[in-house]
Amino acid sequence: MLEELFFEPLTPGVLPATFGEVSAGHLAVIDGDNLGVMHPDGQGELGDARSACAGHRIGREGGTVTMGTRDLGARRDAAATIKKAALSLFSDVGYEAASMRQIAAAVGNQPASLYNHYPSKEEILWAICEEAMLTLITRGQEAAASSPDPVEQLRAFVRQHIRFHIDHREEARVINQQMTRLGRERYRQVTAMRDDYERSLRRILRRGARRGRFHVPDYRMASYAILAIGMHVSVWYRPDGPSPASAVVRHHEQLALQLAGTR
Secondary structure (H helix, E strand, O other): OEEEOOOOOOOOOOOOEEHHHHOOOOEEEEEOOEEEEEOOOOOOOOEEOHHHHOOOEEEEEOOEEEEEOOOHHHHHHHHHHHHHHHHHHHHHHOOOOOOHHHHHHHHOOOHHHHOOOOOOHHHHHHHHHHHHHHHHHHHHHHHHOOOOOHHHHHHHHHHHHHHHHHHOHHHHHHHHHOHHHOOHHHHHHHHHHHHHHHHHHHHHHHHHHHOOOOOOOOHHHHHHHHHHHHHOHHHHOOOOOOOOHHHHHHHHHHHHHHHOOOO
16 A cells, blocks of 8 residues: 655755655655655556665655655654663652653763654653553453453463563563543643553453452452552662562462452
8 A cells, every 4th residue: 555755854964855856746655665666646557666765864854855865764763762771760769850861872972962852751751651551451452352251361461461560671660650641632642542451451351250259349459459459560670689570470360360359
C-alpha cells in the first residue's frame, strides 16, 4: 500500500536539496521499505528513487518536500538513546529534577538537538510510559490466553507482572512514581492504559470465581492488592540480593493465589 511521506522537519544545520529537483512534478511515496516517486495523479508506475535518495531522509520544510542527509534508522536509534538516558535520569533524580540539558549531556549532544526528536521533556516521559504500558497490556493479554484454567491464567499474569518489575525496574519506577507529571491529556491516556491492564486481571479473577476456583469478595480491591505487591518489587529487588528472581516470582504467584482465595 502506498503511503505519502510526511516526516518531521529536517535536522537544523543539514543543507537539504528539494526533492523536486530529483522528481519534479511527482509525489514522494513509500511502498513497504521502498522509497520511490510517482505522478501526482497516481497514474503510471512507481519509479525507484533509491539512486537519488539512498542514505537520505525525506522530510518537509514548511511547504517544501526536502531531502536531508540523515537516514531514518539513525534517527530512530538517536531517539532511543535519548529515551534511555532520560529514563535513567528520571528514575534516579526524578522527572522534575532532570533537565533537557542533563539528558543532552548524557548522550553527548547539545540540548537543542534533543528537540529534533522530542518536542519537550514531557514527550520523552510519555514515550517511556506508553512503551511500558503497551508491554504490560500485551503480556497481560498473553497470560489470559495461556490456559483455559483461571488459576493458571492468574499464575501467568502474576509471573509476567513480576518479571517486568524485575527486568525493567527503571521503567516501572518511572511509570509508578512519575506519570503524574504528565500533562492532562497524556495523563488521561496513560491512566486509560493502566485501567485496561487492571481490567485484564479482574477478568481473570471473575472468570475463576464463576468456575468456583476463586473466592473474591471485592474484585477491584483484590486486583489492586495483587498489582501493588508486584509494583513494589521494582523498589526493593536487587540482582545481587539474597533472593533470586525465580524465587521472587514463585513467592508472588503464591501470594496472588492466596489473595484470590484459590480453592
